Amino acid sequence: MTATHKDLTTSIPINNMSPKIEANLNEIMAACHAVIASGRSILGPAVKKFETDFSIYLGAKHCIGLANGTESIELGLKALGIGKSSVVATVANAGMYTTTALLAIGAHPFFIDVDLTTRNTTLSEVNRAIDAGVNAVVVTHLYGLATPEIASIAKLCAQKGIPLLEDCAQAHGAEIDGKLVGTFGDAGSFSFYPTKNLGALGDGGAIVTNRSDIAEKMHQLRQYGWSTKYRVEIPGARNSRLDEIQAAILSVFLPKLDKANARRREIAARYTTHINNPKVQTPEQTGTEFVAHLYVVQCSQRDQLREHLQQMKISSDIHYPIPDYSQPIFGNYFGGVSLPNTEHLAKEILTLPCYPELTDAEVDLVIAAVNSWQS
Numbered sequence: 001m002t003a004t005h006k007d008l009t010t011s012i013p014i015n016n017m018s019p020k021i022e023a024n025l026n027e028i029m030a031a032c033h034a035v036i037a038s039g040r041s042i043l044g045p046a047v048k049k050f051e052t053d054f055s056i057y058l059g060a061k062h063c064i065g066l067a068n069g070t071e072s073i074e075l076g077l078k079a080l081g082i083g084k085s086s087v088v089a090t091v092a093n094a095g096m097y098t099t100t101a102l103l104a105i106g107a108h109p110f111f112i113d114v115d116l117t118t119r120n121t122t123l124s125e126v127n128r129a130i131d132a133g134v135n136a137v138v139v140t141h142l143y144g145l146a147t148p149e150i151a152s153i154a155k156l157c158a159q160k161g162i163p164l165l166e167d168c169a170q171a172h173g174a175e176i177d178g179k180l181v182g183t184f185g186d187a188g189s190f191s192f193y194p195t196k197n198l199g200a201l202g203d204g205g206a207i208v209t210n211r212s213d214i215a216e217k218m219h220q221l222r223q224y225g226w227s228t229k230y231r232v233e234i235p236g237a238r239n240s241r242l243d244e245i246q247a248a249i250l251s252v253f254l255p256k257l258d259k260a261n262a263r264r265r266e267i268a269a270r271y272t273t274h275i276n277n278p279k280v281q282t283p284e285q286t287g288t289e290f291v292a293h294l295y296v297v298q299c300s301q302r303d304q305l306r307e308h309l310q311q312m313k314i315s316s317d318i319h320y321p322i323p324d325y326s327q328p329i330f331g332n333y334f335g336g337v338s339l340p341n342t343e344h345l346a347k348e349i350l351t352l353p354c355y356p357e358l359t360d361a362e363v364d365l366v367i368a369a370v371n372s373w374q375s
Helices: 017-025 023-040 046-059 067-081 097-104 122-133 150-160 212-222 244-274 302-311 338-348 358-373
Strands: 062-066 087-089 108-112 136-140 164-169 188-191 204-211 226-228 295-298 351-352
Touching: 023 295, 046 062, 046 204, 046 244, 067 136, 067 164, 067 188, 067 204, 067 212, 087 097, 087 122, 097 108, 108 122, 108 212, 122 136, 122 150, 122 188, 136 150, 136 188, 136 204, 136 302, 150 164, 150 226, 204 212, 244 351, 244 358, 302 351, 338 351
Parallel strands: 087 108, 087 136, 136 164, 164 188
Antiparallel strands: 062 204, 188 204, 295 351
């Protein structure tokens, strides 16, 4: 590395969409023009093409485009038979997104802990939830890492007759033994928020599944519960459709996903190799199970490190600072819940810039800034 303490004059954001848009602008504009020229703006050929291509990419039979990732979780759970008063196992360290979806359908979260190293849940925690009588399980593949025990979790849920939804919002393209996340459980939810590994230029989401019955319900749930136009047959539906223009943009970015993920891993590996501050713990993942949506370090003096990085013009963030059950919205409702690993991580985690357009020189500046910090 060539960056030194004196070189740290460049402002490096936590994410920067501009280089990606600029590099693909001609394709993006052509895709948008084709949609406009077609006269089809809702559930037209662009959505169908993306749904087909994304399902083929994942190795799933069905993909149903939706308005955003949170509604993908919400409607996906409804398609699995989850509703008012259902109890659903979920982690509490993933930004409240699944919990928000549960509240929207009147279901109750059963919070499960995570592993300190992977920051994802474990087979033993899922087993604890099933023994407690949950009606479904949501497994979040956090920070771009495929939950290591997802195959065993899926097998357990199938044996017990418990529906399993995978939250893949941060893990597009992550795989274990050649099998991509989203295809282990009964269904997988995805977000296409712009900063995701596969992101649109606005909101978007999807449910993927190998089950035809779930796919059929999802097609109805995303459009008022219609079985045929204006004939409503299932309750709890809404208007949640992936936009044609966003689908067309996603079709521009999908063929580039694996290359972008490889670059993310390259950046993450560079960080892990060269960050040599004894007070900063780096993640260990390096293979295709990790698509490096976020690069999250741990530090017992996290706030001081973050302040130092800010002074060095390096942006950082905390994903996520408050366990779901400690959110103000709940007051003392979950006062009896305590997940030691989740709470420990919330106090120490810090996200460094990690996106494909980050240059090697910028990566070196981030490394130098972290290494130069002395508490």
